[in-house]
Amino acid sequence: MSSEDAVREVAGRARAASHELATATRATKDAALHAMADALVASAADVLAANAEDVVRAEAAGTPANIVDRLRLDESRLEAMAQGLRDVAGLPDPVGEVLRGSTLANGLELRQVRVPFGVVGMIYEARPNVTADAAGICLKSGNAVLLRGSSSARSSNAAIVEAMRGAVGGSGLPEDVVQLVPGDTHDSVKALMRARGLVDVLIPRGGAGLIRSVVEESTVPVIETGVGNCHVYVDASADLEQALAVVLNSKTHRTSVCNAAESLLVHEDVADEFLPAVVEALQAAGVLIHGDSAFAEYDDVVPATDEDHAAEFLGLEISAAVVPDVEGAIAHIRRWSSGHTEAILARDQATIRRFVAAVDSAAVMVNASTRFTDGGEFGFGAEIGISTQKLHARGPMGLPEMTSSKYVVVGEGHVR
Amino acid sequence: MSSEDAVREVAGRARAASHELATATRATKDAALHAMADALVASAADVLAANAEDVVRAEAAGTPANIVDRLRLDESRLEAMAQGLRDVAGLPDPVGEVLRGSTLANGLELRQVRVPFGVVGMIYEARPNVTADAAGICLKSGNAVLLRGSSSARSSNAAIVEAMRGAVGGSGLPEDVVQLVPGDTHDSVKALMRARGLVDVLIPRGGAGLIRSVVEESTVPVIETGVGNCHVYVDASADLEQALAVVLNSKTHRTSVCNAAESLLVHEDVADEFLPAVVEALQAAGVLIHGDSAFAEYDDVVPATDEDHAAEFLGLEISAAVVPDVEGAIAHIRRWSSGHTEAILARDQATIRRFVAAVDSAAVMVNASTRFTDGGEFGFGAEIGISTQKLHARGPMGLPEMTSSKYVVVGEGHVR
Incomplete structure (x- = not known):
């Protein structure tokens, strides 16, 4: 079977399973989430053994230590994953919430009601905890999920999904609401991205390149995350x-993390006072500053390039510039920001209003x-x-x- | 200048203009909408002359009469377009609406606020009234719009947009919040679809093929409409x-229209009673029935193919089938529906609940x-x-x- 056929086959099973999940009660879904949590803990030996395989393979491949660390599971990380599932069980069920409702002039009763997407595809990188998190959130929101983790975590993900599927089946829901996407190569990702009609939404979680x-490439609607x-x-x-x-x-x-600051802008009127303090404090914390000409007057500040202004460093580096006023800050942000989070430090109300409105x-x-931009x-x-x-x-x-x-519109034989 | 460069140039101007529009007050936007309406009426001679050019060209090209009719404007259609703009001025401004708000445990004040998309691209077919409708709705919702109508309506659209841009400029907003996409060929549509970063959302309005x-093909996020x-x-x-x-x-x-019924399903227990009546009534109204074997027993009913079940006829045709029960109806709808609107006629509450939940x-x-699915x-x-x-x-x-x-999150120096 080709990679595309294999992916379309699991997506078709997800679609069928999603119909049953979409109308499941909150009680059934919460029971499944608790069973999934229990199963993860009960399968700890299997999951950790599978994880050890992934870690050995990653180390043999010369993977950097911080990536291996994100891949590695232990009892306490596994317990945290289980607790995450229990926490999701405790949250309100979004499905069925009435968002808007009214009776129209002709007596028709109109209600707008939350419903699941149907089938959600998750494409993500190394961390195996995302496998359990995504499965739990999708199940609670009534969505079947197709999980395509990093191939470096394939043994861990397979063991985690096996444990969770058994628990889902035991709770009276179809096991196929949680499935791994078959295949390790880019072909399987590609097939997922082209499975329009079988997959309703794709959520990639990972670096900017992914x-x-x-x-x-995707013809399935995408929700971009996290740059x-x-x-x-x-x-x-x-x-x-x-x-x-x-x-x-x-x-x-x-x-x-994606909500870490990557760029600092300072109003020129306070540059003389603020720059010495902020440069010293950042450098004392080990941060390399890529600065404009005002910042570059300080020791160990390197000149900022356009790439630096555009960069998501995800490390101890920051770009920095002095701007003439709040409009200069807004213009800089419009040019370089990825649209995630921007902060203003100010006491002047008009300046704050302008920044909030324009950014x-x-x-x-x-x-x-x-750092507060976080669910x-x-x-x-x-x-x-x-x-x-x-x-x-x-x-x-x-x-x-x-x-x-x-x-949902209810009448008694209404016609136009 | 290549088609792509030309489109990116207008999109860049739309982006710049959108910044000003995004923070415009409701009063400014409503004044612009009234000015646009007045300008359409004042420019009636120019607009109708331009429209006559389009109609002559369409007729010379052998365009079907019903399409030419959709293209044709007259005083009353123009007045209706103007009234549409005035009606939009009378609607509440969505921008700035607070969707959710709370004070977090740490004292941070959290608000989720409606904001415009920024730049919206509209790709649509013959009717020139869409040009004014889309411009009005986009302006009121704070979005700059790039209009790419059918090339068959190019003279009409150019005249309408010229009148509206003058009015927008006269109201103190940048004219470039309303622009036509330059170019008549598919290249300009293609360039619009690839203008990710300059265009925030694309809304195609037209047939299934479009x-x-x-x-x-689009890398810009798309909202599908109307099939x-x-x-x-x-x-x-x-x-x-x-x-x-x-x-x-x-x-x-x-x-x-897209909310017309294209398929009829009948429970087998009432087929003997209902089919004679519905076949007669539909045929008396001139409707050709593509029926399953139960329907095909009636005169002038033609056998339904898979294409018929999938078809959006948009004319006096309907596919029809008898199903064993509501589950059969749901299964048929899952297989063939485009997900727009389905109706159930029933008095049994459990059946209605099941249909509403499963469809x-x-x-x-x-x-x-x-026909009630309509804004x-x-x-x-x-x-x-x-x-x-x-x-x-x-x-x-x-x-x-x-x-x-x-x-928008407001604190007083909060850190994590």
């Missing part, structure tokens, strides 16, 4: 002590760290990714963002 | 007199005609199309569906 290739070239703008009206803390937190609290990103932070921080309870596109969902995506809607 | 080609293979299912529990009226209305009230279409009608009927005041996809918007799209959202 996401770009999915967006370019963050986030800016922090320090206005002349900012509390500079607060600004220093927010810049440092945004850049250094965790550097490998078109998924999240705009006022006197707060970029957990926003109180969503679960997050499948952070959308940086404007269609459908924008920002952290929780359970409601994993649904569509339909109109 | 929409499929946009979906396949309707709509089913009416008559259950054993239906009031058959009511059912007959709804079937007739759904099929014959207006045949060229996954943008609209499900209970004892009402399929005007739903009370939206304006409609840019009917989405048949699950991402972002589903069903009739009014002003709120022409927006995205962003999160």
Whole structure:
């Protein structure tokens, strides 16, 4: 069987299973989620043995230590995955929520109701915990899921999915609501991207290259996630002590994540006062500054190129520039931002209003760290990714963002 | 300049203009809409002269009379276009609406606010009234629009856009929020579909072929609209007199529209009673029935092929079949429907619940005609199309569906 046929076959089974899942009650879905959690814990020996295979293979292939670390599971990570599934069981069911309702002039009763997408394809990189997270969020939102993880995690993912499928089947739902996409090569990803009509939505989670290739090649609708070239703008009206803390937190609290700051902009009126402090603090934290001419006057600051302004470093590096005013900051952000999160530090209300209105990103932070753009921080309870596109969902995506809607219109023989 | 460069140039100007439009007040936008309406009426002589050119060209090319009719404008159609713009001015502004808001445990204030998409590309077929409708809806929702109408309407569209741009400029907004896409060939459509980063959303409005080609080729996110293979299912529990009226209305009230019924399903328990009546009534209205073996026993019913079950006839034709029960109707609809609108005629509550839950279409009608799936009927005041996809918007799209959202998070130096 060709890769395309194999993928279309599992997608067809997902489609059939999705019909049953779409009308399952919350009680059934929550029972399945708890059973999946229990099964992961009960299968710990198998899952960890499979994971050890992946780790050995990755190390033999010379994979960098930080990537191997993301791949590695242990008892406590497995327990965290199980707890994640239990947490999702505790969240409200988005399916069936009435979004809008009214009685029309002619007596027709109109309701707009949340419904599942149907079949969701997830394409993601190394971390095997995404396998359980995505399966749990999709199941709760009534969607069958096709999981295409990194081939480097294939043994782990197979063991995790096997455990979860058994639990789903034991809870009275079709096992095929959770499936791995067969095949390790790009052909299987390609087949998934062309499975329009069988797959309703594709969500790529990973680096910019992966996401770009999915967006370019997919005929299935895509939700882009997680590329963050986030800016922090320090206005002349900012509390500079607060600004220093927010810049440092945004850049250094965790550097490998999409909501970390990658660019610093400073109003020229406070440059003389703020630059010495921020350069010193960032460098003390080990951050390499790619600065414009104002920043480059400081020791160990390297000149910023266009690539630096565009870069999502995901490490201890930041681009930095002095701007004449808030309009200069807005123009810089429009040119270089990926539209994830931008922050302003300011006390002047008119400046804040202007920045918030003019900056078109998924999240705009006022006197707060970029690191707050997160489903957990926003109180969503679960997050499948952070959308940086404007269609459908924008920002952290929780359970409601994993649904569509339909109109139900009730009459008594109404005609036009 | 190549077609691609020309399109990217206008898209770049639209992007720049969209920044100003995005933060314009409702008062400014409504004034522009009224000015656009007045300009259309004031320019009637120019617009109608341009339209006459299009009509002469279309007739010389042997265009079918019904298509020429859709192309043709007169004083009253022009006045209706102007009134449409005034009506949009009277609708609430979706931009700035707070969709969700809360104060997080740490004191951060979270708001999710509607914002415009930015730049919307409209690709549509002959009717020149779409040019004014789309410009009005996009302007009110804060979006710059790139209009790519049919080349057969190019003179009309140019005259309409010229009048509207002058009015927009006179109202203090940048003229470039309304632009025609340069070029008449498919190259310009192609360039629009590849203008990712400059164009935020593409909305194709037209036949299935147009929409499929946009979906396949576009790297800009697409909202699919308006392909309707709509089913009416008559259950054993239906009031058959009511059912007959709804079937007739759904099929014959207006045949060229996407919410017209294209397929009829009848429960076998009422086939002997209902089929003679419905066959007679449909045939009396001039409808050709493509029927299964039960229907084919009647005079002048032709046997239905798979193509007939899949067809969106958009004319006086219908496919028809007898099904064993509501599950048979659901299975038939899952196989053949385009996901636009399906109707059930029934009195049994359990059957209705099952149909409504299991049929996954943008609209499900209970004892009402399929013809009610319409932004005007739903009370939206304006409609840019009917989405048949699950991402972002589903069903009739009014002003709120022409927006995205962003999160605004306000703190006082919050860090993680």
